[in-house]
Amino acid sequence: MQRWVHVDRSVESRSGDLRIVAVADTHSKIHSDGISRISALKPDCILHGGDIGDLRVLDELAEVAPVLAVRGNIDGLEMPDSMAIDVLDEGRRALRVLLLHIALAGPRVRADARKLAKKLDADLIVCGHSHVPFAGRDRGITVFNPGSIGPRRFTLPIIFGELTVSRARVDVRHVDCETGLKWMPPGRISAPGANETEPSRDDDEPRRTR
Template sequence: MKIVILGDTHMPRMAKALPPRLIAELETADGIIHTGDWQTLEVLHELKRFAPVDGVYGNADSPEIRELFGREKRFIFDGIAVSLVHGDGKGKTTPLRALETFREEQPDIILFGHSHIPYHERHDGIVLFNPGSPTDKRRQPEFSFGILETAGTGFSLRHIFYSSKV
């Protein structure tokens, strides 16, 4: 199973369309997870053209997006437990806030967004992963998103980096 992970799209302010590099991966995706800060429902509708979409809302999302998506989600993909939260809040770093949200549950993977900073580290036996942003790299050298591939009870998780969103 191939899941494309993205977040912090902030569209249409930061991009009028999905970047070609992202579209190339979406075309072969079995599913799509958005870590929040969609900004508009048009992003959801565009992503649905490629594969089933789920996600959470972020701190910059509208009430209509908040109604569609919860603040936290849990998934099982091929036996892999995946938890999802945007990661905004006060105190601690974004990765530590994400970890604290699900620490008691001990999922295999925690996906989060908010900071726009790609992140892939293991903490207390849990893999923490932030895909970065495919449209708003802020002070990062490149745009990014993630790919989760599962097979049986194993998984691989990686970033895709690129320099242009057009």
Template sequence: MKLGLVSDAHGNAGSFARALDELAAEADEVLLLGDLIHEYRFSNEVIGRALDDGLRYVLGNHELGFLKNPAAIARPGVVPELVARLREMPLRLDFEVDGKRVVVVHASPFPPYTDYLFTGSPLLARCAELEADFLLVGHTHVPMAERHHGTLVVNPGSIGETREHGSAMVSYAILDTASEEVEVRRFPNPVGGLDGPTEREILTAA
């Protein structure tokens, strides 16, 4: 099964729509890994597309902050129905595909659940506790595919604003759960008025 992975849109409606449109032709399912909005700025367009498309979606720290802020929720233009539906989204997904267990969170699956799982993070040594074949995360805005204690940890980077050094490209990813191949797709961030073809990179994990 091919899982499309999209994270950290932060209200970037143009790049979010492009990623979903490209994935529609290839992915069997698209998973949203959180932070579709930016701080207290709600995006009817991004959240509406995610929910209307029926995509499985875990909340990130930006959604949680927004949902705890009555003043942000009450701002003119915010659609109450979308906020109500957003509250129903989980913090974590656990499911099986191709006989393999998948865990999906925005940041870390370990308390306090807000840590950044970069390459070299000590928390990655705890992956054995999950008893999962795949751990899918976002939060760092940097793509990653690494295997730790039998768990393939995959981060698609950010479709909203990259933090890859020297890059102006936003990114998403496709995980083939059968072959365990991870392909990162990057294209120029339209927020900067940039345009260009989608570039592909295969990330390998020993």
């Protein structure tokens, strides 16, 4: 029987908007500017989508903010495979994030990830594995891959994600670790004053709940 360990956690906003940094695929080494870039955002918590490598990476991140992490395919069994994280607003659930390592096959959500998200009533999946930054929606499931903040793979950017959770909405963006600027896919130009939310496949946002 295949092993699968799931845990539940919660984080709470105590002063308005909740700022979450999402990272993945560190492979034992965070980019040299990674910690300073993340610290500058003053996150309330950090999510790690797996392929951690050396667990001292989590200690580095924990010096900035509390860390919630799942195991990737290179990690040991001491980490959970998936985690449901409830974002609480005055004690009530405002958003449920499903954190797991592998959720996408190209731009499509895998059947096993979809099934788990539906079972847990998750509003948003945060994942890793591919090193490819992604923000979108597939058949009713919103998914965010922050990309990799570890050693560069091929010509992919070294990158992480930021999620800002307010009572009205959830904004997500990718941050280029080398420049500290918002990352945009090649060929896209952000108009002055444009909304900072990454576009999803049907221009929807993670729904707010309860």
